[in-house]
Amino acid sequence: MxxxxxxxxxxxxxxxxxxxxxxxxxxxxxxxxxxxxxxxxxxxxxxxxxxxxxxxxxxxxxxxxxxxxxxxxxxxxxxxxxxxxxxxxxxxxxxxxxxxxxxxxxxxxxxxxxxxxxxxxxxxxxxxxxxxxxxxxxxxxxxxxxxxxxxxxxxxxxxxxxxxxxxxxxxxxxxxxxxxxxxxxxxxxxxKNYNDLKQLALKAKDKPLVLANEMYGDVWYLPGGNTSVAHYIADANATYIMKDNKDEKALTMSFEEVYAKTSGVQYWVNAGNHTSKSEMLKMNNFYGKLDVFNKGKLYTMAGKEREKANDFFESGVVRADLILKDYIKIFHPELLPDYQLTYMKELQ
Missing domain, CATH: 3.40.50.1980 (Nitrogenase molybdenum iron protein domain)
Known part of the structure; x- marks a missing residue:
């Protein structure tokens, strides 16, 4: 569920x-x-x-x-x-x-x-x-x-x-x-917090390339370039692989289609609710073919979970500032050295 x-x-x-x-x-x-x-x-x-x-x-x-x-x-x-x-x-x-x-x-x-x-x-x-x-x-x-x-x-x-x-x-x-x-x-x-954080993110020296979401069965539901995920990534001063897309909906793609877009990707966010990279690989061994899986950093939205409940979908609907803060911490940790992630969690 x-x-x-x-x-x-x-x-x-x-x-x-x-x-x-x-x-x-x-x-x-x-x-x-x-x-x-x-x-x-x-x-x-x-x-x-x-x-x-x-x-x-x-x-x-x-x-x-x-x-x-x-x-x-x-x-x-x-x-x-x-x-x-x-x-x-x-x-x-x-x-x-x-x-x-x-x-x-x-x-x-x-x-x-x-x-x-x-x-x-x-x-x-x-x-x-x-x-x-x-x-x-x-x-x-x-x-x-x-x-x-x-x-x-x-x-x-x-x-x-x-x-x-x-x-x-x-x-x-x-x-x-x-x-x-x-x-x-x-x-x-x-x-105010959100807009201040957007300005802070602009101080970053680089704009890393980002992949989002994961596969369900044979389909990768990749957020369109005008979805909330894409807006968060852009406001955190990073580059989403579908930034030029204008859809407000999830795009259904095969692994091969997504793979072709992932060259140079450094971060993979919203990667399901997995507890580890090894567990993730057991569920879909295709992930092992991605450079970002092997060399980059992966994050889930499991930072505030309690059994079946996930606060990302609860307080997170109001606290857009904290979600943006998490993304900035992920992409530009030097800008928020003392901040600990709220909703996101790095996969090891």
């Missing part, structure tokens, strides 16, 4: 999604092209992908929420609002120690998994709102919840390719749970 999550991370943007046109009104707070919200005459209007919501003054801020994605726990935790959560799905994938303690205390209930939600239990809990990514196969469950007066809010934060746009969803959560000031402060902090 952990490998499934890593695969989903690389191919999320392969899912078809028609973008909303950017709204020109200055009244709107724009998270990205696909997500905007505004307050008007005491009500709150939200546009998220193909969905539109209108919340009356007495509906927000939400006091009892259910999260069906671990990534959304990252936003709530950053706002210190874990006590508003009454239910989560697949709790084994949530990294937050505070949320795990609330689960153990029975204050947060398990409402199912990404295979099947316990709809009857959710209805009995009477949440003010449920936050989730839209999954077409759950349409019947969503409709049943709506028929019982439960607000289901679909968000596309996982599809954002600009790191700070993914962070900006913290402002939307702040608006919906009555933590607007805290959310704005958090966003400004991360934004």
């Amino acid at each position: 952990k490998q499934k999550i890593l695969l989903l991370f690389t191919v999320f943007s392969l899912i078809a999604c028609k973008r909303e046109q950017k709204i020109s009104s200055s009244d709107w707070t724009n998270i990205s092209n696909r997500t905007q919200y505004k307050e008007q005459e005491g009500s709150l209007e939200l546009k998220s992908g193909n969905f539109t919501y209108n919340f009356k003054q007495n509906q927000t801020p939400f006091k009892k929420i259910i999260l069906l994605n671990a990534s959304m726990a990252g936003y709530i935790s950053e706002l210190g609002a874990e006590n508003l959560i009454i239910g989560v799905s697949s709790p084994e994938y949530i990294y937050s120690e505070k949320i795990q303690n609330l689960i153990k205390e029975g204050k947060i209930q398990n409402v199912g998994s990404d295979q099947k939600y316990d709809v009857e239990k959710i209805i009995s809990m009477k949440p003010d709102a449920i936050f989730t990514n839209y999954i077409a196969s759950f349409d019947n469950a969503y409709q049943l919840l709506k028929n019982n007066g439960i607000q289901v809010i679909f968000l596309d934060e996982y599809m954002e390719q600009q790191p700070l746009q993914k962070t900006a969803y913290v402002k939307l959560f702040g608006e919906l749970i009555g933590k607007e000031k805290e959310a704005e402060t958090k966003y400004q902090e991360v934004e």
Whole structure:
């Protein structure tokens, strides 16, 4: 299942999604092209992908929420609002120690998994709102919840390719749970840190060549040149092998196609969730043909893992600054001599 999550991370943007046109009104707070919200005459209007919501003054801020994605726990935790959560799905994938303690205390209930939600239990809990990514196969469950007066809010934060746009969803959560000031402060902090780190990275003397992700079966899901991975690498002042590509989706390639692009590669990042290079080689002996595998440096996203939970997919959705800091430390260690990696881990 952990490998499934890593695969989903690389191919999320392969899912078809028609973008909303950017709204020109200055009244709107724009998270990205696909997500905007505004307050008007005491009500709150939200546009998220193909969905539109209108919340009356007495509906927000939400006091009892259910999260069906671990990534959304990252936003709530950053706002210190874990006590508003009454239910989560697949709790084994949530990294937050505070949320795990609330689960153990029975204050947060398990409402199912990404295979099947316990709809009857959710209805009995009477949440003010449920936050989730839209999954077409759950349409019947969503409709049943709506028929019982439960607000289901679909968000596309996982599809954002600009790191700070993914962070900006913290402002939307702040608006919906009555933590607007805290959310704005958090966003400004991360934004400033991120931009300061970008400037620091420019002081590096070289721009190493970088490979990303790994193979699943016979396919290498290589991030397109306009994905979040590519943006992080560029902002860390390194050169991604697909930097001239314009895709916001993962590119499916054979090993031979990737091999042809790896001459001179010095770093390989986001290399799955392996524990060692030898284990990685056992899973795919083709890797041994890559110079970067034999002579370069390899890094996974396993720096903050606890059993099935990985904080890269949780707090990492908000802390774009710390992810960028990790990449700068990897590519230009001399710029951050005293910093220890947060989300990344070097494979030995």
